[in-house]
Amino acid sequence: MTMSSTNQLLAGRRVLVTGAARGLGLSFATAIAEAGASVAMADILEDSLNESVAVLKRRGFDVHGCKLDLADPISIDACVKNVVERLGGLDGLVNNAAVTNSGGRSSEQLDIAMWDKVMTVNVRGTWLMTNACLPALRESGRGSIVNLSSDTPLWGAPNLLAYVASKGAIIGMTRSLAREVGNDNITVNAVAPGLTLVEATEYVPEHRHRTYHDGRALQRNQLPDDVSGAVVFALSDLSRFITGQLLAVNGGFVMN
Template structure:
């Protein structure tokens, strides 16, 4: 267990893209901080293993199948997760795909562009909408959108993904203004290049570029990002909304 065991005590939190990588790290830290957690992912087999491992530790987690490209799946998953938790206090919109890595703008095709936008942007929008009634009912709702530091510095050869995460930042600010009257905070966490399964495709040259440009010159791991997510979900940040928290060791400073 972590030192944050009581930080989210009694909270009910839904994490998308939670089967592995950053999403699993978030779900684990949130559960360790005392919350009940619904974990959703399209990788059903991996998700089942992750949920079972956390349940074996005595953590309150539940798994749900989710396809962020399918609006019906989003609605079904959100409804099931909220019903299982008995309400909702926090949503972590983590599920996303990259798909455009290593390609220049001219090498992207329309189908790939649309796939990235459907999952990363439309999916995040629809999932948030599906959860808003429960978050409003909470009275202290919090939405944490996973952005990226790539649109903060203009990462090349990753255009569809970078554009989608730039859209997430804009969405975060707009939703923060719309939902403030319901006492819902909406913030974005923008990690730098983090060593997880989803970044295995990244060439060593890009890792070195990040390493050399960081004020804290070491490899970024999932545990480096969990603190910002816990903070954004907790009572410590109730007057912080519409913000982008860059978590990248000082590679980008804003």
């Protein structure tokens, strides 16, 4: 994605992206910066985060890093406080950070600690991060929240139960929250990527990649940039009357 392709859709916006050190989160942060926004990039992977922030700074973008552990409510509050102070407010939040952890295991092979870890980070962490950002998003007057779900709950991906359940919860949370904050002029939407070639999906066996590739209407590998346009759109004025919606970005593997 280039500056011209997004046409400065987010000029003057202040956006926080979680899980932004690498993979999809880094792609989102890059596209949002290219669209003209100031971007706060948060992640638990501090070294990778610092490297990614430095790369974008060298390109001339207004980006800042913030260490974040979504399993720790104190870390969440501290990160948001830091971001709002540094950016002078907040217009957009991209809840991207998540853990997979349950991949390759059947339901019976999951243990309680693993289940709880996935739910703590993916569901509770998204909820607490959103709550921490709501005061600043209200003050913005044009706040936008983009929650990263997944297409796995749309087709029932097997041997990934905790992750699938957590991403299904994100869809429900998106719809409920959209109704709660609509009067504050805050939009809340979910983007559900298909299997994307990033570090976080390196564990996925070849047969699952083939299932996605062959099942897509657009039969090619899905790349991070394929998802970034939907996120930028959901943050922009082009989508100000769209809220509580789920946009599946998976090349037509699942059509909803």
